[in-house]
Amino acid sequence: xxxxxxxxxxxxxxxxxxxxxxxxxxxxxxxxxxxxxxxxxxxxxxxxxxxxxxxxxxxxxxxxxxxxxxxxxxxxxxxxxxxxxxxxxxxxxxxxxxxxxxxxxxxxxxxxxxxxxxxxxxxxxxxxxxxxxxxxxxxxxxxxxxxxxxxxxxxxxxxxxxxxxxxxxxxxxxxxxxxxxxxxxxxxxxxxxxxxxxxxxxxxxxxxxxxxxxxxxxxxxxxxxxxxxxxxxxxxxxxxxxxxxxxxxxxxxxxxxxxxxxxxxxxxxxxxxxxxxxxxxxxxxxxxxxxxxxxxxxxxxxxxxxxxxxxxxxxxxxxxxx
Numbered sequence: 001x002x003x004x005x006x007x008x009x010x011x012x013x014x015x016x017x018x019x020x021x022x023x024x025x026x027x028x029x030x031x032x033x034x035x036x037x038x039x040x041x042x043x044x045x046x047x048x049x050x051x052x053x054x055x056x057x058x059x060x061x062x063x064x065x066x067x068x069x070x071x072x073x074x075x076x077x078x079x080x081x082x083x084x085x086x087x088x089x090x091x092x093x094x095x096x097x098x099x100x101x102x103x104x105x106x107x108x109x110x111x112x113x114x115x116x117x118x119x120x121x122x123x124x125x126x127x128x129x130x131x132x133x134x135x136x137x138x139x140x141x142x143x144x145x146x147x148x149x150x151x152x153x154x155x156x157x158x159x160x161x162x163x164x165x166x167x168x169x170x171x172x173x174x175x176x177x178x179x180x181x182x183x184x185x186x187x188x189x190x191x192x193x194x195x196x197x198x199x200x201x202x203x204x205x206x207x208x209x210x211x212x213x214x215x216x217x218x219x220x221x222x223x224x225x226x227x228x229x230x231x232x233x234x235x236x237x238x239x240x241x242x243x244x245x246x247x248x249x250x251x252x253x254x255x256x257x258x259x260x261x262x263x264x265x266x267x268x269x270x271x272x273x274x275x276x277x278x279x280x281x282x283x284x285x286x287x288x289x290x291x292x293x294x295x296x297x298x299x300x301x302x303x304x305x306x307x308x309x310x311x312x313x314x315x316x317x318x319x320x321x322x
Contacts, residue, residue, distance in 0.1 A: 020101050024103035026103065026104065026105050026126065028055075039196065041084050044087070044195065046089070047096045049094060064085065094125050094129050101133075105136070114264075114268055116148065120150075127153060136158045137160065139163055142269055145181075150180075155178065155180035158181065158185070159181045159186065165257070171197070171198060171199055174201050175189065207269055207273070215253065216278055217277045223281035227282070227283050233311070258293050287301070287319060301320065
């Protein structure tokens with residue numbers, strides 16, 4: 001039997017039994033895209049599911065633009081970009097998830113109220129096509145993973161994994177076991193964390209985990225100080241960064257996250273705990289109603305032009321506009 005040179009190619013990937021080879025992502029918004037890139041960059045194949053072919057094409061364009069931006073900053077080579085993209089596939093068909101070992105639910109619903117029923121429906125759709133030993137995780141920060149996974153035939157296969165943006169830089173993930181989650185599921189998730197260079201921070205199930213419960217009151221109080229006329233948006237941000245060591249001030253963080261997402265977090269926490277510190281500030285509600293949602297739309301508490309943050313000089317009565 002003759003041997004071919006390519007049989008010994010160093011470029012061929014060897015997978016040992018039980019290794020993580022493929023993951024799925026359902027709902028590929030900003031966070032889903034960041035998770036997709038991280039997985040692919042770590043050598044794992046990714047298939048993402050979104051609502052339409054147009055949306056799938058848009059996601060692929062955005063991922064490519066993110067990678068081009070990293071190339072322009074000398075953080076990536078053209079060859080690495082091609083390799084990352086080669087491992088990513090988009091689809092509208094849930095059956096494409098059939099051979100995934102882990103599937104991430106990362107939806108970001110724009111509808112009012114909680115997204116519990118939507119996430120439960122997605123969990124059902126995922127379970128209908130994946131193998132019995134596949135793991136299903138949710139990136140939710142404010143909903144209870146026990147409640148989301150209660151609709152599964154095998155709820156022990158599910159848990160919460162809350163990533164932080166920028167996913168490529170933040171080294172921790174909040175790991176939340178439900179009342180059903182078994183040790184096999186946790187072991188697989190731990191293996192994944194090791195592969196992608198992250199540390200799991202174990203959190204007992206509680207709406208908001210650690211990060212969101214700490215962040216929401218900070219942003220809310222910043223809004224109250226602003227409404228009272230104590231200080232401006234930029235002065236509040238600068239003070240918090242200089243005195244607390246934060247990389248971003250509360251308004252910069254809100255703009256980066258998306259004010260609609262922050263509002264939904266607050267509403268979920270307020271429903272769960274009923275405490276006034278989680279009750280959304282009127283100014284935040286007004287911003288969302290006016291579609292001033294932050295960086296992704298070019299305006300929130302600040303203006304964003306060509307990648308630059310610009311301080312708004314208008315009155316808070318006009319949401320910072322002149």
